[in-house]
Amino acid sequence: MPKFLIQAAYTPEGTKGLLEEGAGGRRAAVDEVVTGLGGTVEAMYFAFGEDDLMCIVDFPDPVSMAAVSLRVKASGALRTRATALLTVEEIDEAARRQVSFRPPGA
Template identity: 80%
Template sequence: MPKFLIQASYTPEGIRGLLREGASGRRAAVDRVVTGLGGRVESMYFAFGADDVILVVDFPDPVSMAAVSLAVKASGGLSTRATPLLTLDEIDEAARRQVDFRPPGG
């Protein structure tokens, strides 16, 4: 399954919800969303600084990740970034593929 790193920052409204529900309430909500689309939460951490929440999740396909991203962003409670994570084998395969690329001016 494709794996994604999700970095999120709460809006003031989202922080108020976190204060009401607590971290375990938010984890339960995340688990419901991810498992509802056939995925799995590998890890979830709360942080402070530029990001408030950091997750590593598995989804059956990138479209599922996109669906979650759209729903979460539309809620107004969080601002998120999702980064696809690749395995060592996937990078090795990519390195073996021939790419016909000419740099600008080259």
């Protein structure tokens, strides 16, 4: 299953909701949306600084991740970015593939 790192920053309205609902309530909401699309939450951490929340999730396909991303961004409560995570074995496989590429100006 494809794995993603989600980094998020709460907007002021989202932060108000977090204060009212608590971290446990947000974890339950994340679990619900991810499992509802056939995925799993591997880890979820709150932080302070540029990002307020970090999750590692598995989804059956990238389209499921895109669906969640669109819905969350549309809420206006969070600014998010998702990064596809690859295993060591996947990078080794990618390195073995032949790719024909000409750099600009070459």
